[in-house]
Amino acid sequence: MLRLPGKSSGVQRIAAILISAWLGSLIPAGGQAPAAAHAPPRGTALPRTPDGQPDIQGIFVRRGIWGLADDQREANGPRGKEDPLEDDEYSEIPDNPKPWYQGSGKNFSQGGSGSGRVTLVGPGPVEPRRLGLVDPPDRILPWRPEEDKKRREFLMHTNPPASLRYVEFDARCALPGLFLNGGPFEFIQTPQKVVILSEYQHYTRTIRLDGRPHVGSGIRLFMGDSIGHWERNTLVVDTANFNAFTAFTRTIPYLSDALHTIERYTVSDPNTIDYEVTVDDPKLFTRPWKTAGLYRKGKDFEMAEYACAEGSQELVNMFGKPPRQ
Amino acid sequence: MTHKRCTVIAALSLLFLAAPLAAHHSFAAEYDITKPVKLHGAITKVDFVNPHAWVYVDVKDADGHVTNWHIELGSPNALFRLGWKKDAVPVGLEVDIVGYRSKLGEAVANGASFILPDGHVLSTGGSAPANSKPEAKN
Numbered sequence: 065m066l067r068l069p070g071k072s073s074g075v076q077r078i079a080a081i082l083i084s085a086w087l088g089s090l091i092p093a094g095g096q097a098p099a100a101a102h103a104p105p106r107g108t109a110l111p112r113t114p115d116g117q118p119d120i121q122g123i124f125v126r127r128g129i130w131g132l133a134d135d136q137r138e139a140n141g142p143r144g145k146e147d148p149l150e151d152d153e154y155s156e157i158p159d160n161p162k163p164w165y166q167g168s169g170k171n172f173s174q175g176g177s178g179s180g181r182v183t184l185v186g187p188g189p190v191e192p193r194r195l196g197l198v199d200p201p202d203r204i205l206p207w208r209p210e211e212d213k214k215r216r217e218f219l220m221h222t223n224p225p226a227s228l229r230y231v232e233f234d235a236r237c238a239l240p241g242l243f244l245n246g247g248p249f250e251f252i253q254t255p256q257k258v259v260i261l262s263e264y265q266h267y268t269r270t271i272r273l274d275g276r277p278h279v280g281s282g283i284r285l286f287m288g289d290s291i292g293h294w295e296r297n298t299l300v301v302d303t304a305n306f307n308a309f310t311a312f313t314r315t316i317p318y319l320s321d322a323l324h325t326i327e328r329y330t331v332s333d334p335n336t337i338d339y340e341v342t343v344d345d346p347k348l349f350t351r352p353w354k355t356a357g358l359y360r361k362g363k364d365f366e367m368a369e370y371a372c373a374e375g376s377q378e379l380v381n382m383f384g385k386p387p388r389q
Numbered sequence: 390m391t392h393k394r395c396t397v398i399a400a401l402s403l404l405f406l407a408a409p410l411a412a413h414h415s416f417a418a419e420y421d422i423t424k425p426v427k428l429h430g431a432i433t434k435v436d437f438v439n440p441h442a443w444v445y446v447d448v449k450d451a452d453g454h455v456t457n458w459h460i461e462l463g464s465p466n467a468l469f470r471l472g473w474k475k476d477a478v479p480v481g482l483e484v485d486i487v488g489y490r491s492k493l494g495e496a497v498a499n500g501a502s503f504i505l506p507d508g509h510v511l512s513t514g515g516s517a518p519a520n521s522k523p524e525a526k527n
Contacts, residue, residue, distance in 0.1 A: 173471075176416075176516030177440035180467030223417040224492045235414030237440070263466065314415045368466045375438025377461075381419045381491060 110297060110331055115255040118297045118331045123365045125172050125182050125247040127164065128357035129341065130313050131196020138205055141315075142216040163192055165336070165360050172360065177370075179248050179263055185363035186335030193338065199354035206350045215348075218317060225382050232317065233309045236379070237372035239267050239286035241310025242303065242325060242341070249359070250367055258292060258299060266370045271301050278304050284321060286310060299329040312343070320347035335361040416489075416516045420499040424490040428458055428498070432482045437465040437475070441515075444478055444500065446486060460486055460500040463514025471514050478503060478511070489517055 111119040132138050141147030164172060165188045172182045197203045218230070225231045234240040250261040260269040271292040279289045284307035292301040308321040323345045330338040337359035344352035380386075416422070430448035442462040449455050462468060468477075478484060485504040491497035500513040 173514075174467065176414075176467075176514075177464040178467055178514075180463065180470035180514050182470070223415060225418055232414050232418065235418065370439050370464065370466065372440045374440075375436060375443070376440055377443070377459075378414055378419065378440075381461075381493065381497060384493060384495075 111334060113253050113255075117253055117255075117294060118299075119253070119334070120251045120258065120299060120329060120331055120337065121253055122335075122361045123248050123250045123367065124337060124359040124361050125174070125179070125184075126249065126339065126357050126359045127172075127246055128193075128195030129243060129339070129355045132203075132205060132313070132316075132355070138315075142220045165189065165193070165358050169363075172362075174246055177264070177372075178246065182248060182362040182365055184335075184360045186333065186361060188360055189332055189336050189338070189358075193356065193358055195356050195358060197353065198340070198356045199342075200351075206353055208348060208350055211348045215317060219315065222314075222317065228379075228383075231379070231382060232314070233311060234265065237265070237376055238309060240265055241286055241306070241319070242288065242327075243310070243312045247359075248362055248365060248367065261367060263367045263370050265372055271299070278302075281305070284308075288323075288325070297331045299327075299331075301325075301327040301329070303327070319343075319345050322347045329359075414516075416499065419492060420489045420517070421492050422489055422517075426486075426488055426490050426498050428460075428486045428488075430458065430483070430486075432478050432480050432484060433457060434480065435478055437468070439464055439466075442468055444486075444503075446484070448496075456496045458486075459495075459497045460488060460513075461498070461515060462500050463516070467514035471512055473511065478505075482506070488513075488515070 113119050113121075164170065165184070167188060168184060168186050170184045172184055174180065174182075197205070200206060221227075221230045222232075234244050245262060245264050248263050250263075252259045252261065256272065256274045258271040258273065260271070261267075262269070267287065269287050269290065271290040273292055273294075275293075276291065278291060283289065283305050285305050286307060286309060288303035289305040290301050290303040292299055294300070303325045304323075306319070306321055306323040308318070310319050310323070311317050312319055323343070325344065326342040328338075328340045330340075332338050339357040339359055340354055341357075342352050342354050343349075428446060428448050430446040432444060433447050434443075434445040436443045436445075442465050444460045444462060446458045446460060447455050448458050463471070483506060486498070486500055487502050487504070488498040488500040491499075499515050499517055501515060501517045502513060503511040505511065
């Protein structure tokens with residue numbers, strides 16, 4: 065608590081208490097990391113919405129959550145070291161001294177059917193972040209052995225796909241679930257909800273803040289059903305009711321309908337959201353695990369339409385032209 | 390456009406691709422990283438559609454036989470933000486294309502870059518892995 069020098073009057077003591085409380089509210093509560101590591105820079109007051117929520121609005125790109133390849137068992141593919149599971153396409157562990165997320169004006173680029181160039185705004189976090197798998201501490205994914213064996217066998221038939229069963233869900237223009245997407249994402253807030261718009265696959269994800277519970281267990285969704293609440297500057301989102309058609313990465317090609325996630329979106333500064341997600345899928349893993357990512361705000365970015373069915377040639381490229389056009 | 394500036398643009402194009410990519414399907418599901426292709430031909434059609442733009446090119450082989458190749462690019466949104474204009478590769482333009490062949494062996498390729506007649510290199514914003522750098526010049 066703020067202590068004032070010398071003898072203080074009652075008014076001065078009350079002022080000290082109020083100032084201490086205000087200063088405390090500036091420090092975000094982030095996942096397992098110490099709060100100080102994600103504290104906003106000195107002198108930065110985080111903006112709030114008219115109804116008092118920390119303002120999380122804007123268009124952001126996200127990276128980091130796919131960094132799973134520290135473990136050699138995870139890094140080696142079904143054919144061992146010659147067939148790596150985690151190739152550069154999804155290798156996210158930053159190994160250069162200047163991380164992609166630090167510095168304004170940097171161009172973040174997503175190719176493939178991604179967004180293309182996004183220019184980052186604001187300096188971003190001052191201290192480097194640990195991204196990718198953060199729990200368990202040994203960075204070994206806690207697979208059920210029989211499920212790990214099944215997915216490695218599954219992966220043997222994916223490149224190229226042996227049949228429609230082995231084609232990635234979002235290659236068929238399905239909604240991508242929570243993980244197969246680096247953005248850009250537009251966050252919009254109302255008093256009752258936080259809404260995330262995704263340019264990729266052009267979907268809307270609604271996080272209810274009104275305290276209603278999850279929908280009935282018979283309702284199964286690609287994006288799950290999300291309920292959220294604020295813990296200081298962290299939006300905590302509980303998502304359930306997934307169907308069995310989502311994946312985590314190319315090399316974790318399916319998650320089950322038992323999936324349940326807890327996401328923590330910590331507003332560290334007006335242009336940065338520290339992100340951590342707990343993945344709890346008891347059909348595939350022996351325990352929940354956590355991976356960390358980072359959202360950075362884009363400058364002067366306009367979301368565009370992405371209608372996957374407009375001109376998708378994926379199935380023709382994989383299986384050839386059908387006998388009748 | 391000087392040669393030096395083209396080299397800088399080519400280098401910058403590769404730099405933008407140095408960030409890990411996100412795509413709606415695995416590159417390796419459809420294309421073969423061990424089969425790079427270098428094509429020269431005239432553009433016959435350009436389709437700015439999602440999820441991938443496509444450019445169609447008539448390529449003549451040594452015997453004079455013409456094959457119409459289908460070249461996959463990034464999404465239209467990605468292309469416009471990488472600096473492509475709608476007439477960047479107009480029909481009739483003779484271009485060099487560097488990319489990777491389809492696993493089905495068809496005349497289909499994932500395009501990595503286009504080299505225009507003036508030497509300017511256009512990145513396709515495609516899904517080829519970041520650590521692959523096919524030669525942009527013959």
